[in-house]
Every structure is written in structure tokens, then in C-alpha cells.
Amino acid sequence: xxxxxxxxxxxxxGLALIAPAAMAQDPGKEVLKITLPKPMFVxxxxxxxxxxxxxxxxxxxxPFMVPVGTVLLSAGKPVxxxxxxxxxxxxxxxxxxxxxxEDGYYVELGPMLQxxxxxxxxxxxxxxxxxxxYHSQARVYRDVVVQVSDDKDFISGVTTVFNNDHxxxxxxxxxxxxxxxxxxxxxxxxxxxxxxxxxxLTSGGNTSNDMNHYVEVEVYGLPAK
Amino acid sequence: xxxxxxxxxxxxxxLGALLFRVVRLDVRxxxxxxxxxxxxxxxxxxxxxxxFDPNDHHGPSLYYLTLxxxxxxxxxxxTELSETTLRLxxxxxxxxxxxxxxxxxxxxxxxxxxxxxxxxxxxPAMTTYSRFYIQETLLVFFLAxxxxxxxxxxxxxxxxxxLAAGLSTGMMxxxxxxxxxxxxxxxxxxxxxxxxxxxxxxxxxxxxxxxAWVWKETRTRPPTAFHVVLFLIAGAxxxxxxxxxxxxxxxxxxxxxxxxxxxFNRAGHPGxxxxxxxxxxxxxxxxxxxxxxxxxxxxxxxLAVAGGIAAFGHDAGxxxxxxxxxxxxxxTVVTAAVYSLVPYKTPWNLxxxxxxxxxxxxxxxxxxxxxxxxxxxxxxxLATLIPGFVNLAVQAYRADFTDHxxxxxxxxxxxxxxxxxxxxxxxxxxxxAAPEQKDLLIKVIAPPDETWPLxxxxxxxxxVGYWTSAEAAGELGDAAVVVxxxxxxxxxxxALGDRYQxxxxxxxxxxxxxxxxxxxx
Numbered sequence: 001x002x003x004x005x006x007x008x009x010x011x012x013x014g015l016a017l018i019a020p021a022a023m024a025q026d027p028g029k030e031v032l033k034i035t036l037p038k039p040m041f042v043x044x045x046x047x048x049x050x051x052x053x054x055x056x057x058x059x060x061x062x063p064f065m066v067p068v069g070t071v072l073l074s075a076g077k078p079v080x081x082x083x084x085x086x087x088x089x090x091x092x093x094x095x096x097x098x099x100x101x102e103d104g105y106y107v108e109l110g111p112m113l114q115x116x117x118x119x120x121x122x123x124x125x126x127x128x129x130x131x132x133x134y135h136s137q138a139r140v141y142r143d144v145v146v147q148v149s150d151d152k153d154f155i156s157g158v159t160t161v162f163n164n165d166h167x168x169x170x171x172x173x174x175x176x177x178x179x180x181x182x183x184x185x186x187x188x189x190x191x192x193x194x195x196x197x198x199x200x201l202t203s204g205g206n207t208s209n210d211m212n213h214y215v216e217v218e219v220y221g222l223p224a225k
Numbered sequence: 226x227x228x229x230x231x232x233x234x235x236x237x238x239x240l241g242a243l244l245f246r247v248v249r250l251d252v253r254x255x256x257x258x259x260x261x262x263x264x265x266x267x268x269x270x271x272x273x274x275x276x277f278d279p280n281d282h283h284g285p286s287l288y289y290l291t292l293x294x295x296x297x298x299x300x301x302x303x304t305e306l307s308e309t310t311l312r313l314x315x316x317x318x319x320x321x322x323x324x325x326x327x328x329x330x331x332x333x334x335x336x337x338x339x340x341x342x343x344x345x346x347x348x349p350a351m352t353t354y355s356r357f358y359i360q361e362t363l364l365v366f367f368l369a370x371x372x373x374x375x376x377x378x379x380x381x382x383x384x385x386x387x388l389a390a391g392l393s394t395g396m397m398x399x400x401x402x403x404x405x406x407x408x409x410x411x412x413x414x415x416x417x418x419x420x421x422x423x424x425x426x427x428x429x430x431x432x433x434x435x436x437a438w439v440w441k442e443t444r445t446r447p448p449t450a451f452h453v454v455l456f457l458i459a460g461a462x463x464x465x466x467x468x469x470x471x472x473x474x475x476x477x478x479x480x481x482x483x484x485x486x487x488x489f490n491r492a493g494h495p496g497x498x499x500x501x502x503x504x505x506x507x508x509x510x511x512x513x514x515x516x517x518x519x520x521x522x523x524x525x526x527x528l529a530v531a532g533g534i535a536a537f538g539h540d541a542g543x544x545x546x547x548x549x550x551x552x553x554x555x556x557t558v559v560t561a562a563v564y565s566l567v568p569y570k571t572p573w574n575l576x577x578x579x580x581x582x583x584x585x586x587x588x589x590x591x592x593x594x595x596x597x598x599x600x601x602x603x604x605x606x607l608a609t610l611i612p613g614f615v616n617l618a619v620q621a622y623r624a625d626f627t628d629h630x631x632x633x634x635x636x637x638x639x640x641x642x643x644x645x646x647x648x649x650x651x652x653x654x655x656x657x658a659a660p661e662q663k664d665l666l667i668k669v670i671a672p673p674d675e676t677w678p679l680x681x682x683x684x685x686x687x688x689v690g691y692w693t694s695a696e697a698a699g700e701l702g703d704a705a706v707v708v709x710x711x712x713x714x715x716x717x718x719x720a721l722g723d724r725y726q727x728x729x730x731x732x733x734x735x736x737x738x739x740x741x742x743x744x745x746x
Contacts, residue, residue: 045675
């Protein structure tokens with residue numbers, strides 16, 4: 001039995017070694033060269049400078065079910081940010097309830113990694129976080145991480161709700177969530193009922209520039225009794 | 226102004242023009258249109274193949290004039306080409322334009338020539354499009370060449386200048402077939418100058434201003450038939466040579482005529498390039514977005530208005546001719562009106578009448594300096610003008626070196642964003658780590674208007690295919706990298722599954738591309 005196995009193994013190994021060499025040496029054959037399609041020429045593309053709420057990837061977000069009694073917890077709540085002096089606007093814009101895509105409705109934080117943090121006042125059951133970074137043009141914000149905690153410094157008891165920083169640029173751990181294109185209906189993150197007082201959203205620039213923007217962030221949940 | 230001072234200051238203007246035009250030509254990502262042109266030139270460079278495309282791309286002169294630059298740079302293959310090599314062509318013509326101003330001597334005073342040269346040197350519009358691998362700067366160069374040669378001919382009746390005018394005309398046509406609009410505008414301007422002459426005679430019996438360009442003066446006889454024929458032959462031969470690809474494609478000449486029809490059709494049906502009649506003036510006069518700086522060439526426009534009004538006077542300064550300035554004024558007004566009335570507009574199309582604005586603005590400076598005979602007053606006027614020149618130079622610097630891809634910059638139009646370079650870097654990094662290196666299979670699935678300038682940046686990769694839909698691309702899982710437009714992301718993601726990492730990159734404002742990278746083997 002051992003001998004049989006030995007000879008079968010030797011034969012397979014031999015064939016594996018000889019076959020490619022035999023194929024390469026076949027004088028009647030050559031590598032098939034496939035010409036791939038060339039790009040098509042087309043004139044100057046559309047120049048986009050103004051606000052445009054057109055969706056790109058198509059489908060509107062489906063209904064998101066929450067328990068009866070769920071309310072908006074974040075309206076008018078205080079906001080802190082890693083950039084103490086925003087380039088444009090004020091951090092209070094994040095929870096002011098105004099979601100227009102026009103200029104004057106968003107806060108622009110400095111380049112590279114920046115965060116905003118909403119203080120709900122007390123720990124509450126969180127059921128949805130919806131963020132509008134910037135929706136007057138299609139762009140993708142990088143390294144988006146959404147975390148919640150009862151610790152305002154986010155040192156202990158941190159729950160990561162969303163993380164698409166696949167290579168850990170942010171240092172908050174590598175995430176497996178996918179990047180997404182900003183649209184007017186915002187991005188909904190599901191905190192799955194975790195209890196927390198603070199919500200922190202981090203990002204690291206976007207596909208149009210290195211800055212970080214927030215038009216609005218809404219946190220929904222069941223108010224603490 | 227002494228000869229020495231004029232020469233010194235003019236050389237300074239040329240050096241300034243070069244500085245703004247040839248330094249760091251690779252700093253801006255290739256625009257969609259530039260990449261298109263680069264690929265067309267690549268075919269000419271590698272295989273000597275060029276066929277005029279009547280549907281797009283304008284005339285052939287840009288490609289043929291790039292050949293010597295590539296030769297000097299020692300670049301013989303498409304993959305060896307660089308942004309600097311390509312953009313050096315319009316950059317040199319953009320700086321060379323200033324030299325043509327010297328041929329306006331006798332029409333423009335020295336002060337006017339110098340001021341016009343200084344304005345052209347630091348003009349945000351001119352410097353921006355001199356660093357752009359498209360035809361417009363070449364067109365303006367040959368337009369200035371035609372005006373200069375025509376002016377010289379009007380004064381000398383020399384056959385050589387008739388020949389030069391013919392060559393310039395031919396080169397204009399070989400650069401953009403739509404230059405026939407400019408020929409009509411030049412003819413209209415000439416007609417208006419002659420009409421004013423006649424009206425002037427009727428009014429007071431004499432044409433007061435002018436030793437220069439007096440048609441019935443003995444020194445300047447009417448054009449001879451020989452000179453007219455010389456002009457026509459020079460223009461026709463030049464156009465035939467270029468459009469027939471130097472007799473390799475005889476059909477090209479006919480195609481150039483057909484292209485005029487296609488261009489007029491495009492002008493009438495501009496699609497997303499439709500802009501209001503005031504678009505060009507708005508672009509030049511004032512632009513500002515939230516948080517962004519103010520962009521304005523109001524200084525130049527103000528001087529041009531002053532210079533235009535001065536054209537109706539009888540004094541164009543020492544050595545200047547009011548008729549010549551008037552001709553420039555009429556050409557500028559007629560061309561600006563025609564271009565503004567055409568719904569199809571892209572910002573670089575303003576350059577032909579912008580040339581007129583620059584000359585008129587130079588005349589405006591000349592006028593201000595003639596207000597007083599006192600040197601001190603002249604110095605004070607000059608001192609008040611200098612901040613305006615500096616402001617233009619600062620804007621040119623921003624437009625060329627720092628804000629070259631910022632949509633808030635009014636000269637930016639459908640520009641590739643800086644983020645796109647991160648996509649290129651990511652693909653390069655994947656190739657560097659892959660055993661196939663640059664032979665790894667890349668599939669691009671995007672409509673043509675979301676594909677460019679990828680073909681330029683992926684030119685060194687051996688196996689890149691371009692499809693407009695995921696279905697047409699067949700099996701996707703064999704590719705190491707798939708680049709998909711936003712509309713194709715869902716389909717591609719579904720087809721590839723979890724084995725691919727996806728990352729988004731900005732191509733242009735509101736246009737993103739997704740790169741799917743195979744994880745592991």
C-alpha cells in the first residue's frame with residue numbers, strides 16, 4: 001500500500017513538473033495575446049460647481065424600524081470637536097436641525113483626522129445615528145468611525161458602531177465596514193440599542209479635499225426615564 | 226522711454242511669463258481633455274499615426290508641434306512621455322506670444338506694448354491655459370501672429386508679411402477648425418475701422434491720425450494680386466499639410482470642413498456646457514465661493530475699458546496708431562459678443578478676445594501715463610497701478626501652483642481632483658507588490674466621461690481593459706484590480722464578493738471611482 005501511494009505521488013509530481021515544460025516547448029503553440037478594449041474618446045465632461053442633490057448609487061434607504069417611543073435625542077445638544085477653531089461654520093451646526101446642502105449650513109474642520117462629539121446629557125438607549133457630512137456633491141469621507149461611550153474622553157467603555165477605516169489610519173482599529181458616497185438622505189448607523197451619553201464621529205478627509213465636514217448628526221433613541 | 230529701458234523691462238516680462246508657464250508643469254493632475262490629447266499624440270509619436278477626427282479633438286497642429294519637444298526630451302514612446310513634455314508646448318507658445326507684441330510696433334506705443342506684455346505675463350487666464358495641453362493657447366499665438374503680420378503688411382506691403390499672414394492663418398485653421406469664426410471677426414473689425422475712416426473723412430474732410438496704415442498713401446499701396454495669392458496659398462498649403470497628416474490622410478481636409486458643421490451643431494446644442502451670455506465676463510470679473518478667496522481680473526477689465534475708450538481719440542502715444550488700437554477694440558468687442566452669444570462655453574474659449582482685452586488694457590496704461598507730462602505724476606500713476614499687477618500675479622500663482630484643481634478657482638473646469646492621484650498611487654502600490662508587476666490585469670468599468678484621465682496614468686500597465694458596463698467586461702474575478710464608476714459599484718461588488726477590498730477616490734467634483742483590490746491570491 002505504501003509503495004502504491006509512493007508511486008502515485010511520484011507520478012503526479014512528475015506530471016506537474018513536466019506538463020508546463022512540455023506545453024511551453026510545444027513548437028505549434030504560443031501564448032494567446034488578447035487585446036483588451038481601449039478607452040473611448042469623449043469630449044470635455046460636465047463641470048460641476050453648484051449644489052446637486054442627485055443620488056448616484058441609486059436606491060433610497062429602506063425603512064428602518066425602531067421601537068415605539070423613539071425620539072430625536074441630539075437636537076440642540078452641545079457639540080465638541082477636535083478642531084477648536086473650525087475653518088468654516090460652527091460646531092453647533094451639527095445639532096441645529098438644519099440639513100441644507102448649501103453653503104452656510106456645514107461646519108468645516110481642518111485636514112486629516114478630526115472628530116465631533118455630541119453630549120446627550122445622560123446615558124440613553126441609542127437606536128440610530130444619522131450623519132450628513134456634506135451632500136451638495138457626491139464624495140466619500142475616509143476613515144469614518146462612529147463610537148459611543150459614557151466616557152467623554154473615549155478611553156473606557158467605548159463601543160464602535162461603524163468603522164470603515166480598513167487600514168487603521170485613525171488608530172482606532174481596523175474596520176470592515178464599507179465606504180459610502182454621501183447623499184442627501186445621510187448615512188444611518190445602527191447602534192443596536194447600546195446605552196451611552198457621548199457619540200463621537202471621526203473622519204479623515206474626503207475624496208474632494210482633505211477637510212472634514214458635518215451638516216448634521218442626529219441621534220435617535222429611547223429617552224432615559 | 227529709452228531703448229535700453231524698454232529692452233530691459235520687456236526681457237523681465239518674458240522671464241516672468243516663462244516663470245509662470247514652465248515651472249512645475251506636472252503639479253496639476255491631467256485633465257480629461259489633456260489625457261485624451263496625450264493618447265492621440267502617443268499614437269503619432271509611436272507609430273506616426275494621426276487621423277483628424279471630425280467629431281472631436283480639434284486640429285492637428287498641437288500634436289505635430291509636440292513632436293519636436295518630445296524628441297528633444299528623448300521620449301520616443303507613449304509610456305515615456307511626461308506631463309511636463311506635453312504641457313511645455315502650450316507653455317512655450319504662451320510665453321512666445323509676448324514676443325509677437327513687439328511686431329505691433331507702430332500700432333502700439335512702447336508703454337502700451339510693455340504694459341500689455343506685463344499683463345499677459347501675469348494673467349491668471351493666460352498662464353492657466355498656457356499650462357494646459359489643449360489647443361487654445363496655440364490658437365491665440367497664431368491669432369496674434371496673423372494680426373501682427375497683417376499689421377506689418379499694411380504698413381510695408383512686403384510679400385514676406387503677406388506670406389507670414391498666410392502661414393498664421395493656416396496655422397490657426399490647423400489648430401482649431403472653428404477659427405473661421407475668428408477670421409470673420411477679424412474681417413468685421415477691419416471693416417469697422419475702414420467704415421470709421423470714411424465717416425471721419427465725411428465729418429471733417431481729413432483722416433487726422435495717421436501716418437500709419439493709410440490705404441491711399443503712396444507708400445502703402447493697396448495689396449497686390451500677387452500678395453493676395455501668396456497669402457491664400459500659404460494658408461491653404463499649411464492647412465492641407467496638417468489636416469491630411471502630411472498627405473497620409475487626404476480625407477482629413479474634407480473632414481476639417483465637416484468638423485466645422487459638427488462644431489456649429491455642438492454650439493447650438495451645448496448640453497451641459499450651456500452657460501449664460503455673461504459667463505465669460507462673470508468668470509473674469511468676480512468669482513467667490515464660501516470660505517474661498519476672491520478671484521477677479523477687474524483690474525485688467527478696468528484698464529481695457531479705459532484703453533478701449535482711448536481708441537476713439539486721436540492720440541495713441543508716441544509710435545502708436547489709434548487705428549490699430551481701434552482695430553483691436555472692434556475685434557475684441559465683436560469676438561466677445563459672438564462667443565458670448567454662442568450657448569456652448571468652456572472657460573478657455575475666452576482666450577481669443579482676452580488677447581484683445583490684454584492689448585486694450587496695455588493701451589489703458591499708456592493712456593494713464595499720458596495724462597500728465599510731469600515725470601513725478603507718471604511715477605505716482607505707475608505706483609498706483611503696481612498693486613493691480615501684483616494682484617494679478619498673486620492670482621496667477623494661486624491658479625497655477627496652489628489652487629490649480631480647486632473647483633472654486635474660476636479657471637478650473639471639470640478638472641481632475643487631487644484625490645485621483647491617490648487612486649493612481651494605490652494601483653501602483655498594488656502592482657509593485659504583485660508578482661505580475663505592471664502586467665497585472667486591471668479592468669476599468671466606467672462610462673467614457675468617467676474614465677479619463679485613467680488611460681494616461683495607467684499607460685505603463687500592460688493589461689488594462691476598458692468597458693462601459695460590468696456585463697460587457699465578463700468575468701471580473703480574474704482581475705487583480707477593478708476600477709468602477711459609482712453607477713457600476715453595486716454590480717461589481719456583488720460579482721466580486723468579499724475577496725476584494727473597495728476604496729473610493731474622487732475623479733472630479735461629484736464623480737467618484739471605486740477601486741476593488743483583490744485580497745490575497
